[in-house]
Amino acid sequence: MTVTTPEWVQDAVFYQIFPDRFAASTRVSKPSNLEAWDAPPTPSGFKGGDLLGVAEKLDYLRDLGITAIYLNPVFASTANHRYHTFDYYAVDPILGGNAALRELIDQAHARSIHIVLDGVFNHASRGFYQFNHALENGAASPYLDWFYFNKEWLQAGRPLDAYPRKRVKGDSREHLGYKAWWDLPALPKLNTDTPAVREFIFDVAKHWIDFGVDGWRLDVPSEIDDDSFWREFRRRVKSANPQAYLVGEIWQDAQCWLQGDQFDAVMNYLFTRAVMSYFIGENLDTQEARQAGGYGDIGPISQAEFQAAIDHLLGLYDPAVMRAQLNLLDSHDTPRFITCARGDESALRLAALFMLTYPGAPCIYYGDEIGLDGRHDPDCRKAFPWDESRWNHDLRDFFKRCIALRRAHPALRRGDFKVLYSEQDVYAYARQLDGETVVVALNISRDTRNVSLPVNNVRKENAVLQNAWGQDRHTVTQGTLHDLKLAPRSGLVLTQGDR
16 A cells, blocks of 8 residues: 655644643633633643634744644533543634634634644543433433443443542443543543444544644544544545544554554654653653653663664654654653753753654644743643743744754755764764755764764765854765764754755
8 A cells, every 4th residue: 555644744843732721812701710821730720721812823833933733622621631522513612612713723724834633532521412411311321332331230220420439440330330541530431333433433523624624633542443443534534635634642653553544643752752862861850751651661772772763763664654753852741851851951952953853743842942841741731921031032043943944955854864973972864855965963962072974875075065053164075074063962954955
C-alpha cells in the first residue's frame, strides 16, 4: 500500500492550546465561580478561557510563525480538560458554543492556520445521554449495549454506583456496575463493538470535518484495539476531506497504526523522550519527568544512545509518515520541558532548535515560547500570562527565529536527513532538498567545541555556507567544513541553496 499523508502537515508548525487556559474573551458570558486567571491551577477549577479568546490571539500566533493549532477537547463537558464528553455535537458553552468554534475556524483559515480538534472516542462521561439513560433506568434501558455493563448487577435491580464514596480498586465492573477507563467512575468506556456506537462516532468525526476542522488528534486510540474500526474511521473522515490530518496519541512504537490505512501520524513521544534525555542530560529531573507515565524509566543518555535513538526513529516509519509525525517537547499530559530541565533555558533552546530542524511537524505547547513552567498535571496547565512583563522575550524571539528558519527553507521541512558528526557532545546533521542544504550543529557541552564536519556527500567543493543568524561564512574544502567553533550549550545553522 502506498502511504500518503496530508501535504499541508509537512509544512506546518503546530501550537497546542488547552482552551480553558489560553485566553478569555469579554464577548463570551461566563458563570461566576471561576478561579482567578493567575492563581495556581487546580484539578477541578475553571479559568474561563474560550474559543473567541483564541480567535482574538491569532495575530499573536501568526507573528510567532504558527500555521496550525491543536486544541484540547472543546465539546460540552463538566471537566476543565473536557475529556469527560457529554455532548459530542455541542461546543461547551463556557468556550462560547458552536458559534465560537465557527468564528475561530473562519478567522484561522483566513490567516492560513489549520485547526485540529481532540477526539475522545474511547470513553464518554456520566452525563452522556446513553449512559445517563442506563444510570436512570438500569436493566430497562435500551442502551445497555453502548457500554460494558455488569448485566447480572443490573438484572438484580442494583443501581449503578457512578459516584462511589471511595476510590475504585480492581475491576470497575465489579465495583461500579460498569467498565470505566482506568477504573475512573467519571469515564465509562464506550463499547465500540456495538454497530450503533460505531456509527455514532463515525458521524461525529465526519460532522466536524464537514463543519470545517482540518483533522483529529485521537485520544488513547490504542484502547480501541480494532483495526477495522480505525480503517472505517479514516475512510469516513477522508471521504469528507482527503487532506484531513489523523494523529493518534500513542506513546510507543506505532507501526501497526501507520501503514496508510489508519492514522497519518502519532504524537511522537519517542522523539520527546530522546530529546529530553539528551539535551537536558544530567540536569534532568527524572522524578518529575516520570510523572508523565508514558516515558517509563527515563534518564540521561549518552551521545551514542541519542544517535541510536534518532537513527531508530528515522527508520521506523514510511518517509511520508515521518514527515507528518507530530513532534513535541511537552504537552498537557507531561510536566513542562523547562521544569524537567530544572530551569535550564539552554536545554529548551537546543531541543527547540532540534525539533524545528528535524523531519516532522513541530508542535509547541502554549507558553513554552515565553518560558511558562509547570510541574505535572494540573501545574502544567497554567493560564497563559498576557502581561508581557512576565514573558521571557529573548526566548520568544529565539522560538520565532527558529520557526522562521524552518518556514524559509523547504529542506528543513521535506529534505533528507543525514548525520554528519556525533562525537564530543556535538550532534551535527544536514537537511537537503533539490539543491538546497542546511547544516545544523548542536553542542550540548558546557565547553566550546571546535569541530570539522565531513560534507563531501552533501555539497559540492568550494560551496559556501552562511551562518543563518550571523555574518560568518564557511567554505567546503576537500569535502569538509573545517574548524567550526561552537559556543557552549548552543547551536549553529548554516544555509546555502541554489534556488
